[in-house]
Amino acid sequence: MDISFQQVGYSYAVGTPFEKRALYDVNGSIASGSYTAIIGHTGSGKSTLLLHLNGLLKPTDGVVRVGDVNITSHTKSKELKTIRKQVGIVFQFPEHQLFEETVEKDIMFGPMNFGVPAEEARTRAHELIKLLGLPEDVAKKSPFDLSGGQMRRVAIAGVLAFQPSILILDEPTAGLDPRGRKEIMELFYTLHKEQNLTTILVTHSMEDAAQYADNILVMHEGRSVLSGTPEEVFSNADKLSEYRLGLPRTVAFQRDIEKLFGKSIGRLALTEDQLAIAVSQALKEEGER
Amino acid sequence: MKEILSLDHVSYTYETEDEKPHKAIDDVSFTVQDGEWIAIVGHNGSGKSTLAKLMMGLMYPNEGKIRVFLEELNDETVWEIRSRMGIVFQNPDNQFVGSTVQDDVAFSLENNGVPFEKMVPRVLDSLAQVQMEEFLDHEPHHLSGGQKQRVAIAGALAMEPQMLILDEATSMLDPQGRDEVIRVVDDLKRAKGLTVLSITHDLEEVLLADRVIVMNEGKVMMTGKPEEIFAHGDVLESIGLDLPFASRLSRELRKHGVNIQGEHMTEKELVNELWTSHFNK
Amino acid sequence: MLEKMIFGRYVPGNSFVHKLDPRSKLLFVFLFIIAVFLANNTITYALLLAFTVLVILIARIRFYFLFNGLKPILFLVVFTLLMHFIFTKEGALLFEWKFIKIYEEGIRQGIYISIRFLVLVLMTTVLTLTTSPISITDGMETLLNPFKKLKLPVHELALMMSISLRFIPTLMDETDKILKAQLARGSDLTSGTIKQRIHAVVPLLVPLFVSAFKRAEDLAIAMEVRGYRGGEGRTRYRQLAWKNRDTFVIFLFAFLVAVLFWLRGGN
Ligand SMILES: Nc1ncnc2c1ncn2[C@@H]1O[C@H](COP(=O)(O)OP(=O)(O)OP(=O)(O)O)[C@@H](O)[C@H]1O
Ligand SMILES: Nc1ncnc2c1ncn2[C@@H]1O[C@H](COP(=O)(O)OP(=O)(O)OP(=O)(O)O)[C@@H](O)[C@H]1O
Ligand SMILES: [Mg+2]
Ligand SMILES: [Mg+2]
Numbered sequence: 120m121d122i123s124f125q126q127v128g129y130s131y132a133v134g135t136p137f138e139k140r141a142l143y144d145v146n147g148s149i150a151s152g153s154y155t156a157i158i159g160h161t162g163s164g165k166s167t168l169l170l171h172l173n174g175l176l177k178p179t180d181g182v183v184r185v186g187d188v189n190i191t192s193h194t195k196s197k198e199l200k201t202i203r204k205q206v207g208i209v210f211q212f213p214e215h216q217l218f219e220e221t222v223e224k225d226i227m228f229g230p231m232n233f234g235v236p237a238e239e240a241r242t243r244a245h246e247l248i249k250l251l252g253l254p255e256d257v258a259k260k261s262p263f264d265l266s267g268g269q270m271r272r273v274a275i276a277g278v279l280a281f282q283p284s285i286l287i288l289d290e291p292t293a294g295l296d297p298r299g300r301k302e303i304m305e306l307f308y309t310l311h312k313e314q315n316l317t318t319i320l321v322t323h324s325m326e327d328a329a330q331y332a333d334n335i336l337v338m339h340e341g342r343s344v345l346s347g348t349p350e351e352v353f354s355n356a357d358k359l360s361e362y363r364l365g366l367p368r369t370v371a372f373q374r375d376i377e378k379l380f381g382k383s384i385g386r387l388a389l390t391e392d393q394l395a396i397a398v399s400q401a402l403k404e405e406g407e408r
Numbered sequence: 409m410k411e412i413l414s415l416d417h418v419s420y421t422y423e424t425e426d427e428k429p430h431k432a433i434d435d436v437s438f439t440v441q442d443g444e445w446i447a448i449v450g451h452n453g454s455g456k457s458t459l460a461k462l463m464m465g466l467m468y469p470n471e472g473k474i475r476v477f478l479e480e481l482n483d484e485t486v487w488e489i490r491s492r493m494g495i496v497f498q499n500p501d502n503q504f505v506g507s508t509v510q511d512d513v514a515f516s517l518e519n520n521g522v523p524f525e526k527m528v529p530r531v532l533d534s535l536a537q538v539q540m541e542e543f544l545d546h547e548p549h550h551l552s553g554g555q556k557q558r559v560a561i562a563g564a565l566a567m568e569p570q571m572l573i574l575d576e577a578t579s580m581l582d583p584q585g586r587d588e589v590i591r592v593v594d595d596l597k598r599a600k601g602l603t604v605l606s607i608t609h610d611l612e613e614v615l616l617a618d619r620v621i622v623m624n625e626g627k628v629m630m631t632g633k634p635e636e637i638f639a640h641g642d643v644l645e646s647i648g649l650d651l652p653f654a655s656r657l658s659r660e661l662r663k664h665g666v667n668i669q670g671e672h673m674t675e676k677e678l679v680n681e682l683w684t685s686h687f688n689k
Numbered sequence: 690m691l692e693k694m695i696f697g698r699y700v701p702g703n704s705f706v707h708k709l710d711p712r713s714k715l716l717f718v719f720l721f722i723i724a725v726f727l728a729n730n731t732i733t734y735a736l737l738l739a740f741t742v743l744v745i746l747i748a749r750i751r752f753y754f755l756f757n758g759l760k761p762i763l764f765l766v767v768f769t770l771l772m773h774f775i776f777t778k779e780g781a782l783l784f785e786w787k788f789i790k791i792y793e794e795g796i797r798q799g800i801y802i803s804i805r806f807l808v809l810v811l812m813t814t815v816l817t818l819t820t821s822p823i824s825i826t827d828g829m830e831t832l833l834n835p836f837k838k839l840k841l842p843v844h845e846l847a848l849m850m851s852i853s854l855r856f857i858p859t860l861m862d863e864t865d866k867i868l869k870a871q872l873a874r875g876s877d878l879t880s881g882t883i884k885q886r887i888h889a890v891v892p893l894l895v896p897l898f899v900s901a902f903k904r905a906e907d908l909a910i911a912m913e914v915r916g917y918r919g920g921e922g923r924t925r926y927r928q929l930a931w932k933n934r935d936t937f938v939i940f941l942f943a944f945l946v947a948v949l950f951w952l953r954g955g956n
Contacts, residue, residue, distance in 0.1 A: 161552060161582045175869050196879065208873045215863075216870035218895035228892065232875030263899065268452050277874065294498075294579050296452045296609050298648030323582050363584065368653045368675070375679045391653075395660035402666055402686055464914045487916065495914050502907035505915070507823040507855045514926035519916035521924050531926070549858040563915065 120186035120205060120284055120317060122172065123148040124343070128180035129167055141167040144181070145343045147336055154311055154318045156328035156349075159338030160363040165321045166211075168338065169287050172319070173206035174199035185285070204233045207283030211290045213274035217262040222248070222273050225262055229281040240280065247276035251306065268299045275303070279310070285317045286310070304331065329353060329367040329389040337362060350387045369394040380405070411478065412571055412603050413440040413463065418472035420458060432458040433469070434626035442570070445597055445604040447614040447634075450623030451648035456607045459623070460575045463605075464495055477570070491520050494564025495573040498580055500556035504548040509540065512548075513563045520567060534562040538592045554585025558592055565596070571603040572596070578610060586610065611652045615673055622649070635671050654678040698758075699821050705934065706748035707819045711828030713935035717942055718816045724946050725805055730954040734804045740945060741808045748819050755814065762810050766803050773799030822854040827927050844920030852908070860901065867896045 129142040142164050149155045157165050170176040171183045174190050183190040185202050207229075210216070219225035226244035231237060248258055251272040257265065262273050275291070288307060292300040308331055311318045322328055328335055328349065335352040337345035339362040345352055353359070353370050366374070369388045376398060377383055384401040388394035420433040432455045440446055450456050461467055462474060465486035474481040476489045497503050506512030513531045522530070535541045538558040548556060557577055564572055574593065578586040590613055596602050606613055614620055620637045622630040624647045630637055637644070638655050645651070651659075652673045662668055669685065672678040701707075706714070728734045745755065756763070773795050780794030817825070830847035837843050871892045872878075878889050 161584065170869065173873060175872060200875070200877075203873060203875055206873070208870075210866065210870050210873075213870070215896055215900060216867060216874070216892075218892045218899075228876075229874040232877065266453050281875065294576075296450075296648055297650030299452060365583070372653075372657065372675050372679070375675065376682070379679060379683055391657055391660055395657060395664050398682070399661055399664035399666045402682070405686060461910075466910060466913065487918070490914055491916055497907065497911060499907060501859050502904045503911035504855070505852070505908065505912055507821075507851055511823065511926060515912075515917070516915035518923050518926055519918070521922045523924055524926070524928055527924070527926050547858075548855065549862070567916075 121148065121151050121184075122186075122285070122317070123184045124168075124171075124181065125184070126181035127168075127171065127178045127183055129164075129171070129176060130179050133179065141341055142178075143341045145338075145341075147343050147346055149317065149319065149334070149336075151317050152315050153333045154308075154320070154331055155334045155336060156332035157319065157321045157336045157338060158323070158325065158328050158364060163338040163362075164341040165338050166289055167341075169208065169289055169319070169321060172285070172287060173203045173208065204281060205283055206285045206287060207278040207281065208287040209275055209278050209289065209291045211293055213278070213291070214262075214267070214270035215274075216277070217270060217274055220261060221259050222253075222262050222265070223258040225273060226276045226280050229277055233281050235281070243280050243282075244276070247279055250279075251276050252302070268295060271295065271299075271303070283316075285319070288318065288320045288322075290321055290323065307331075325353075325365055325367040326369070329369065337364070339363075349389050353387055353389075373397065376401070410442040411439055412442045412444075412476070413605075414438070414475045415462075416473045416475070418462065418469040418474060420462060420467070420469050422458075431626050433462065435472070436626075436628050437472075438621060438628060438631060440571075440603060440605065443601045443603055444619060445617045446606070446619050446621060447617035448605065448607045448621045448623060449609065449614060449649055450629075454623040455626040456623055457575055460495065460573050460605075460607060463573065464490060464493065491516075491567050492569050493571045493573065494561070494567065494569040495575065496557060496560045496564060496577040498576040500553045500560065500580060501548070503560055504556055507547060508544070509535070509546050509548075509551075509559050510544045512559055513566050516563060516567050530566050530568075531562075534565040535559075537565055537596060538562045552585060553581045554588040557581065557585065557589050561589070561592060561596075569602070571605065574604070574606040574608070576607055576609070578608065578613065590616070609650075611650060615652060622647075635673055638673055639671050698817065700750075700818050701821070702749060702819060704747060704749040704819065706744065706815065708934070709819075709938060710929055710931050710935045711820050711824040712832055712929060712931065713938045714816055714820055715825070715828045715832060717938055718812055720942055721812055722809060724942075724949060725808060727946065727949040727953060728801075728805070730952070732952050733949055733954075734801055736945075736948065736952065737808050738804055741811050744815055745811065748815050750815065750818055755811070759810065759814065763807075766807050766810075769806060770799045770803045773802060823851055823927070826851045826854070827929060831929060844923075848920075856904070859904075860897075863900055864893070864897055867893055867900075 124145050124147050127142055127145040128140070131139045131141055145168060157168065159165050167176065171178060171190065172185060174194065177190060177192050177194055179192055181191070186205065188198065188202050190199070217225050219228060223241065223244045226247060227237065227240040230240040230243060245258060248255065253269060253272055257269065257273075262270055265273065286307070291307070292303050295303065304327060307318065310316060320327065320332065332349055335346065335349055336343055337352060337359070344362060345355065345358060353366055356366055356374070359366065365371070367389065369391055373384065373388050373394060380401065385397045388397050415436050415438055418433055418436045419431050421429050421431050423429070436459065448456050448459065462469055463476065465481050468482070477492060479485045479489065481489060504512055505515045510531050513534055514527055517527045517530060532541060535544070538561050540555065540558050540562060543551065543555065551559070560577070561572070572593070578589050581589065593604060593606070594616060597604050606617070608614060615634050617634060619631060620634050621628055622637060622644070629647065630640065630643070638651055641651050641655060641659065654672045654675050654677065658668050658672055658678060667685065668681055670681070672681055725737060728737050745752070774791050775789065775795070777795035777798050778790070778792055780792045780797070782790060783793055783796070784791040826847050830843055833841065833843045876889060876892055878886065881889070
């Protein structure tokens with residue numbers, strides 16, 4: 120399902136003294152099956168934009184198009200349920216949404232709301248417990264007896280369980296230790312590839328954006344200001360710093376080396392692996408001269 | 409150098425309904441000297457927060473002793489000791505007690521019976537130290553995460569503590585908020601010789617430390633200077649921790665046949681090393 | 690809808706009323722509520738109304754703002770008025786249409802009661818609009834201090850109140866977040882039978898409760914490590930300053946009561 124934004128604007132608390140404009144004239148599109156990262160400074164409107172993708176917020180102006188459904192300020196809530204089933208959102212600190220007595224029941228909550236029969240929902244729950252690397256006996260435990268990292272995984276399973284075709288991740292790894300962070304990011308990437316999901320990641324980590332995304336959308340003060348492949352976006356260091364964003368470490372390092380060598384050492388390195396190859400190549404060539 | 413904190417074979421087990429409770433802290437000993445910056449790292453659940461709570465006397469060890477400011481931590485000494493240490497926790501919202509910035513900073517002063525005339529300058533001074541003096545009357549829900557954490561630090565500073573504990577104080581912040589907080593702590597440490605004990609997953613914070621304590625499953629696994637610790641890359645990775653970017657890149661480069669001498673923890677050092685070893689032959 | 694409601698809200702400002710000490714304001718409003726019952730004829734009720742309007746003017750609160758924000762309550766006032774018109778059957782008959790008969794006494798009583806009600810609501814709204822919640826708490830604590838001797842936990846009550854006030858916005862945000870998360874998982878709060886709807890609130894309430902509990906625990910720890918151990922031996926950062934204008938307000942009140950007594954119909 121393709122997604123597009125046309126002149127999307129949004130204000131919180133319209134018509135009160137506390138009215139707050141969060142989005143102005145956001146344009147862009149996200150192709151079906153792509154992995155898109157949305158980056159931007161705090162308060163730039165990333166989360167607000169995400170909430171439009173399954174109609175949790177309706178645009179004050181403009182149109183959000185998800186598949187063949189148009190969401191405008193007039194769209195009725197009833198029409199949105201079909202979209203919600205297609206769009207899974209993993210919110211920041213998703214463990215805050217757990218509520219059932221057992222892990223199994225909590226994972227089954229989503230699918231059953233969308234009309235999946237209980238037996239099938241249960242099967243899915245057990246598959247997901249395995250997929251997310253949780254111990255089997257966790258199914259009958261209360262989610263509140265688990266460790267922080269495990270709760271996070273259960274909450275993620277609860278979103279994957281209704282098999283959305285668009286997966287939205289709003290800073291899904293905040294507060295985890297480095298290994299947990301890496302495992303979860305890798306898991307999402309594998310799922311993205313295997314199940315051909317459309318993945319949208321909101322992140323403050325330029326490294327994650329560089330490493331995983333096919334496309335990057337930059338938000339600044341409620342506007343979409345830049346978009347393109349990671350290479351295109353991260354070759355705009357000046358613009359990014361204007362939007363108060365940094366470069367991925369790999370790119371910054373490459374720039375430092377290039378300054379020293381006085382010449383380019385090749386394409387923009389988006390992963391540490393690419394960087395190591397580029398640097399070692401360049402050093403060899405220098406040595407041969 | 410003067411000792412400021414010492415743990416002597418400390419163990420702690422939480423009371424739970426579990427049949428076989430495990431030790432959250434298992435036979436931990438270490439000493440912190442006055443003016444040191446210590447980083448404590450470890451995977452989720454390795455006992456770091458438990459350690460911080462024990463140091464603040466929120467609970468007492470089942471075995472072993474904790475000494476703070478050369479006094480044993482117990483019911484009689486705990487309030488006096490607390491008034492000389494500050495701690496900042498992870499969640500910016502849950503530790504903001506006052507209804508405005510200045511009320512929050514004054515909270516510990518009020519508790520310790522500081523007279524009104526002394527409170528006002530101390531509140532202003534503490535807020536100035538974290539560059540939040542312009543926010544005196546702001547309410548917490550109008551502040552960013554980084555600003556709230558700086559107010560929390562100011563609240564801790566108001567009692568002029570000798571030691572500041574940060575329990576993942578930056579982990580819920582965006583990169584800018586994180587930088588703000590780290591910078592403030594770093595400045596304080598330089599200006600006042602404050603002893604800092606920071607529990608963190610953030611490697612840039614670890615690199616600022618004089619000494620690192622690595623926790624694994626309730627035990628101290630290693631201690632040493634950052635460069636000593638990061639020389640054991642494989643061990644750290646095996647317990648779920650990460651290496652600084654420069655260390656990881658050095659490893660990758662070595663794999664690709666680049667000869668790199670020594671351990672380099674910052675990008676700058678690594679770039680310099682590459683420069684000197686390849687061009688000054 | 691709720692966002693527009695101003696009853697109980699605080700709007701910062703710089704008027705004479707804003708600057709008053711919360712104690713004098715609290716005391717004044719409390720005594721005023723009692724004094725309202727002194728009025729018993731047209732001139733005394735008119736006086737009360739005029740006085741209230743004067744206070745609103747001095748506080749520099751815009752009338753249309755008050756009117757908009759108090760609409761639901763004004764509706765109640767009008768309702769009371771109509772009830773009296775229709776159901777009080779004393780005095781001369783003034784108007785008759787089918788079965789509706791309106792008597793003189795009905796109109797009089799209706800207007801009196803409505804004014805009483807209106808004046809009370811306006812005065813308390815002026816109080817909350819011009820006094821920050823924290824000052825109200827402080828003022829209450831000081832005013833209630835004498836009751837400490839009766840073992841009333843005045844300090845604890847005041848602290849609880851100020852912490853609740855401080856956490857209201859946080860918990861509202863939290864509710865909003867959890868609601869969105871459950872809606873995204875297909876939870877439906879707006880359709881179904883009553884039983885289904887009650888059932889649908891569980892996914893909202895449980896996480897909210899869990900999080901409030903966690904916050905309370907964190908907060909208790911944060912307070913303890915910052916040396917909090919009850920009201921004993923505590924000093925105060927918020928100093929209330931009783932100024933001449935506050936004494937003036939109390940005199941003004943005494944004057945109002947005297948005039949009310951003087952103008953009040955004999956009985
Ligand atoms: N419920 C709300 N009511 C009013 N204003 C809001 C609300 N939620 C967000 N805002 C405001 O809208 C703007 C955009 O917020 P948003 O949460 O979308 O930013 P973000 O890019 O996700 O930031 P972060 O990186 O901190 O998550 C901010 O100025 C914020 O203060
Ligand atoms: N209140 C509690 N009751 C019971 N067990 C607890 C409690 N708090 C922590 N534990 C357990 O003690 C161990 C250590 O937890 P602790 O919170 O100290 O870890 P941590 O290193 O701070 O982890 P994180 O990086 O997630 O903050 C964990 O196994 C945890 O499950
Ligand atoms: Mg956000
Ligand atoms: Mg912890």
